[in-house]
Amino acid sequence: MSGGIARGRLAEERKQMAQESPPWFCCKARDSTRWFDExxxxxxxxxxxxxxxxxxxxxxxxxxxxxxxFFHPNVYPSGTVCLSILNEDCDWRPAITVKQILVGIQDLLDQPNAADPAQTEGYHLFIQDTAEYKRRVRLQAKQYPATI
Incomplete structure (x- = not known):
């Protein structure tokens, strides 16, 4: 990204997020965004x-x-998140902020959308074997230990 509206908007959103983010949230520009939920x-x-x-x-x-x-019913095997607000032909609106996207993804982690699966294994376990699904989620949490 070389500038213009996108760069200015992101700078402003990052500044606002730094002031309002909950303690479990961490964001690094030009790197990645990470969080853990309790x-x-x-x-x-x-x-x-x-x-x-x-x-x-x-x-x-x-x-x-x-x-x-990444193991989740709404994450493609490539890692791409399947969420309607990230689809420009579906629910994306320019007024949606980075914070709203992150909250949407966090909600999706906790409450998968069975109507829009992106991953066969995660979907089948979520629908057919809740105990095994939860075990896999907890196992994955151990694969990405909190470092903050």
């Missing part, structure tokens, strides 16, 4: 999420990816 099966993890913003942001949504192979 009191869920995801607790204890520090999950790397890369957000790629084109020069067309905020007209077009960022591309959001976890590492390839």
């Amino acid at each position: 009191f869920t099966d995801w607790e204890g993890g520090y999950y790397p999420l890369t957000m790629h913003f084109s020069e067309e942001y905020p007209s077009k949504p960022p591309k959001c990816k976890f590492p390839a192979g």
Whole structure:
């Protein structure tokens, strides 16, 4: 991204997020965004999420990816997050902020969308074997230990 509206908007959003973010949230520009949530099966993890913003942001949504192979019904095997607000042909609106995207992804982790699966194994376990699904989520949290 070389400048213009996208760069200014992101700078302003980052500044605002630094002032308002909860203690479990960490954001590094030009690196990745990571967080861990407490009191869920995801607790204890520090999950790397890369957000790629084109020069067309905020007209077009960022591309959001976890590492390839990330276990979740709404994350493609490539790591790309499947969330309607990240789809410019679906629910994306230029008024959606980075913070709203991150909260949406966090909500998706805790409450998968069974109507829009992106990953066969995660989807089947979520639907058919809740205990095994939760075990895999807790196992994944150990793969990404919190470092803060």
